[in-house]
Amino acid sequence: MLRLRWLLLSGIAAWPATSMALEIRKHxxxxxxxxxxxTVTQLFESRVPYLYPLPSPSGANLARHWPIEEGVDGEEKDHPHHRSMWFSHGSVNGYDFWAWSGKGHPEIRTRGVRELSADPESATFILDLDWVADGKIQLTETRTYRIRKADPDTWWxxxxxQLQPSGQDALLGDTKEGTCALRVDRTLRLKGAMxxxxxxxxxxxxxxxxWGKRSKWVAFHGPDEKGEPAVVAMLDHPSNLRFPSWWHARDYGLLAANPFGIHDFENGKAPGSGDYLLQQGETLNLRYRIxxxxxxxxxxxxxxxxxxxxxxxxxxxS
Known part of the structure; x- marks a missing residue:
């Protein structure tokens, strides 16, 4: 297991559900x-926060294991920044928060976790985040996760x-490397030994x-690691920027909704066609369901x- 860093607000260790069903514990x-x-899932912080695992009600994990876990049979070791489920982007004021590469040592830092709540059917928590590069905050973000058992066979x-610029306008650049993303397990992929x-x-x-097409949702499907049928889907909300989204859906198991990478996804479009300038005082809201x-x-x-x-x-x- 990776050594993980977490910045916590003090005073709350656990918020149990009233029926002892869903529960949030803060470690x-x-x-x-x-x-x-x-355990259903856990939120970890690396240079980009991520959720792991992604549970099937069968008990299987539907997400990529590596690099969170080593020694898993048949697991590929490409793209170490592809960690289960995450949210980042490959060009924010020219900094690469997606691949963690290039100038400025970009990372998404957690300032705090707040407003945790749980009931028999759902668990919700909010992160306050800073997108930092070259020692300067490029974006601030309020990110809400809600995990819900929709029915006995389905988790949502x-x-x-909620993204806001910090101190200056923020340019979210035209690149296919983004934005709301997950990487599925070996058997759900189209490419690989399993x-x-x-x-x-x-x-x-x-x-x-x-790949590169616009749609309301995209799903991977196939057998899970236990050999039972499974579906992993991401849904785009109609209020999102440039709905319906373009999709970075790859045969090796990457699924990402990306409203910015127009020149990569649309033949003949000039570089910069997907740029979005987030101005001071503006909030960009993006909502997705897994x-x-x-x-x-x-x-x-x-x-x-x-x-x-x-x-x-x-x-x-929420």
Missing amino acids: EDRVEILDDGQ IDLHS ARGGILDSEGRTDGDS LLHHGTPDAASLEATWKDFAETDSSDP
């Missing part, structure tokens, strides 16, 4: 979500990011045809789930 190095005492993870998966999007496109299902894409009711998500209030951070 020195992570925030843990439990269901009847069993809702992420709401790959038996497929890709489906809301417009009916499959596999490689979904669906983790034990079953087939048909059983996952992806379109109905998107409609449910689309009807949620875009101004509500």
Whole structure:
């Protein structure tokens, strides 16, 4: 396990659910979500915060294991910044928060964790974040996670990011390297020794045809690590910038919604076509839902789930 750094507010160790179902525990190095005492997922901080694992109700982990865990059979060791589920971008005022490369040692630092709450069906917590490069805050972010058991076969993870510039306008640059992302486990991929998966999007496109296209949602599906059927999907909220999003969906298991990388995704578009200038006093709200299902894409009711998500209030951070 990596050595992980965490900046914590003091005074709250755990917020139990009233029925002892979902529970949030705050540790020195992570925030843990439990269901009847069993870990569902945990939020860790590295240079970019990430959630791991991504649970199937079957008990399987649907996320990539490496580099969080070593020695997992058949696991690839490419792209060390691809850590389960994360949110970052490859060009913010010219700094690469996606691959952690280049100038300025970019990292997303946690100032605090607050407003933790849990009930029998959901657990919610909020992070206050600084996107720092060259020792200067480029963006501030309020990020809300809500983990919910939608039904016995399905988990939902809702992420709401509220981005604001700090001290100057912030340019979110036109690059395919972003933004709300996850990396699926070996068997759900289309490429690799253990790959038996497929890709489906809301417009009916499959596999490689979904890359760089605009759609309301994209799903990986196939057997989980226990050999049982599973679906991992990401849904774009209609209030998001440039909805429906373009998707960085790759055969090796990367799935990312990216409203900025227009020149990479659209043939003939000039570099910079996807730039977005976030001005002082402005807030950019981006909302996504991750669906983790034990079953087939048909059983996952992806379109109905998107409609449910689309009807949620875009101004509500939870």
